[in-house]
Amino acid sequence: xxxxxxxxxxxxxxxxxxxxxxxxxxxxxxxxxxxxxxxxxxxxxxxxxxxxxxxxxxxxxxxxxxxxxxxxxxxxxxxxxxxxxxxxxxxxxxxxxxxxxxx
Numbered sequence: 001x002x003x004x005x006x007x008x009x010x011x012x013x014x015x016x017x018x019x020x021x022x023x024x025x026x027x028x029x030x031x032x033x034x035x036x037x038x039x040x041x042x043x044x045x046x047x048x049x050x051x052x053x054x055x056x057x058x059x060x061x062x063x064x065x066x067x068x069x070x071x072x073x074x075x076x077x078x079x080x081x082x083x084x085x086x087x088x089x090x091x092x093x094x095x096x097x098x099x100x101x102x103x
Contacts (some may be wrong), residue, residue: 018070
């Protein structure tokens with residue numbers, strides 16, 4: 001059972017889900033920092049992802065959380081438009097998948 005399924009059935013509190021999600025974001029950011037270092041050494045590694053795209057997603061996510069905290073449930077279209085206006089539809093679907101119900 002994944003994190004979201006556990007949250008849906010009440011096995012994780014909102015606070016626990018928030019803590020896990022924040023930890024995941026920090027780990028993802030750390031991963032990006034490491035990838036950027038690798039790309040400095042071997043530019044061929046950049047072919048596996050798009051640094052600007054990943055960085056933009058992380059910046060928008062952290063910007064939204066710093067303003068609103070973690071949203072309870074799936075963010076509304078208005079929330080997505082306000083906080084993720086710089087992201088295209090594909091990027092937004094990576095941030096909030098269609099079937100995501102939130103924490």
